Amino acid sequence: MRSAVPWVLALVGLAGCKMRQPPAASHSPSAAPFRRADIPRIDVHTHIALGAGIRAARLLERYGIVHAVNLSGPPPDHGLADFVADADVAYGRLTVFTNPNWSYCNEPAYGVRMAADLVRARDLGARGLKIAKALGLSITGPDGKLLAVDDPGLDPLFQKAGELGMPVAIHTGDPKAFWEEPSEQNERFDELKAHPEWSFWEEHRKGLLPSWQELFDAFVRRVARHPRTIFIGVHFGNNPEDPRKVAELLDRFPNLYIDLAARVPAIGRRDAAHDQAAMRAFFIKYQDRILLGTDTGVGHGPHSLMFGSTGTEPPTERDADRFFESTWRYLETADRDIPSPTPIQGRWNIDGVGLPREVLEKIYYRNAQRLLGIKLPKEPLPPQHRGIP
Ligand SMILES: [Zn+2]
Incomplete structure (x- = not known):
């Protein structure tokens, strides 16, 4: 029988700062409501539209995220300074990464031009490269041909990022299921039905696009070529389907980090490649190289939010509550059958890894602080007044 005491503590708010330690009791409906650990969070993977900085900072703070990295910063000539200003307006709660100007690739020496832009981007306040x-x-x-991820013409850009101490958040490929037939049998069918254009199956079959493996191999060669450049392999090292392979890369490349963005459903599932104990061991072993990322998107208006993915219907506040609560439960408890934070990414529940507090602190903020020099805010956001953000 479960004692009634935790209930009472939770109701009076005394249990709030208690961390759940594994092996945590499972979260049956009769258990006390989940309370996230009292640890600040830095989210290294968000997409925030220009002018939506304050909205994003307020939304994220509700879920314990006190600072976010906006990976959607443009190149210097395309409004980067405005994004940096917006980050300041948002109570300094945002850090901006810049994106390269891909139109340079139409002419020779594109990598050299991009490297020069990166210096300007750094001077304008960008902290990393996406x-x-x-x-x-x-x-x-x-x-006119597709540029490979390890295209030598881009070497100057990645070298420069290393020289400037700007980490490179790199997204290569996509879920493996996007290369498989988008039929009912496809594990990402719900998502592919909502976004048929996310499927690469047809174009790959026609020889117009590389395979998933070719892309991933090029990503690995890129990381290997620039040992002095820090890479953040987003979406669980671009290979959440195969944590063993990601572990192998983390062992091989000390300059590689990974974020968790939009891949908690993929790594929290129970299948041949993933189980609770193995995933927990992974987090413990690589605790210094894993960063919290959520892939939260914030724009303007009610239809402009994204939590890891999007469906055909715009997300609601309840989607946000489930997204963040399931993410925190995954990391903080050893609960089984946690509802997926992003059900459109697959019809399965997830099993938590129940990490110790020291490990959570590193993943939630210490690693990001070390890598990006982000300072935690000393105070919560000021109260919101009507008409004044
Ligand atoms: Zn993203």
Whole structure:
């Protein structure tokens, strides 16, 4: 029988700062409501539209995230300074990464021009570089052919990032299921039905796009080529389906970090490649190299939010509550059958890894602080007044 005491403590708010230690009791409906650990969070993977900084800071703070990295910063000539100003307006709660100007790739020496832009971006206040999945899948070079992720013409850009101490958040490929037939049998069918254009199956079959493996191998060669450049392999090292492979890369490359963005459903599932004990061991072993990322998107208006993915219906506040609560429960409890934070990414529940507090602190904020020099805010956001953000 479960004692009634935890209930009472939770009701009076005394249990709030208690961390759940494994093996935690499972979260049956009769258990006390989940309370997230009292640890500040830095989210290294968000997408925030220009002018939506304050909205994002307020939304994220509700879920314990006190600072976020906006990976959607443009190149210097395309409004980067405005994004940095917006980050300041948002009570300094945002850090901005810049994206390269891919249109340079139509002419020779594009990598040199991008490297020069990166210096300007740093001077304007960008803290890192984002490489989108478009590299490898849609960016073409001067000859009109697809540029590979390890295209030598881009070497100066990645070298410069290392020289400037700017980490590179790199997204290569996508879920493996996006290369498989988008039928009912596809594990990402719900998502592919809502976004048919996310499927690469047809174009890959026609020989127009590389395979998932070709892209991933090029990503690995890119990381290997620049040992002095810090890479953040987003979406669980671009390979959440195969944590063993990710572990192998983390062992091989001390300059590689990973974020968790939009991949908690993929790593929390129970299948041949993932189980609770193995995933927990992974987090413990690589605790200094894993960063919290959520892939939260914030724009303007009610239809402009994203929590890891989007469906055909715009997300609601309840989607946000479930997204963050399931994410925290995954990391903080050893509960089984936690509802997926992003059900559209697959019809399964997830099993928590129940990490110790020291490990949670590193993943939630200490690693990001070390890598990006982010200072935690000393105070909560000021109260919101009507008409004044
Ligand atoms: Zn993203």
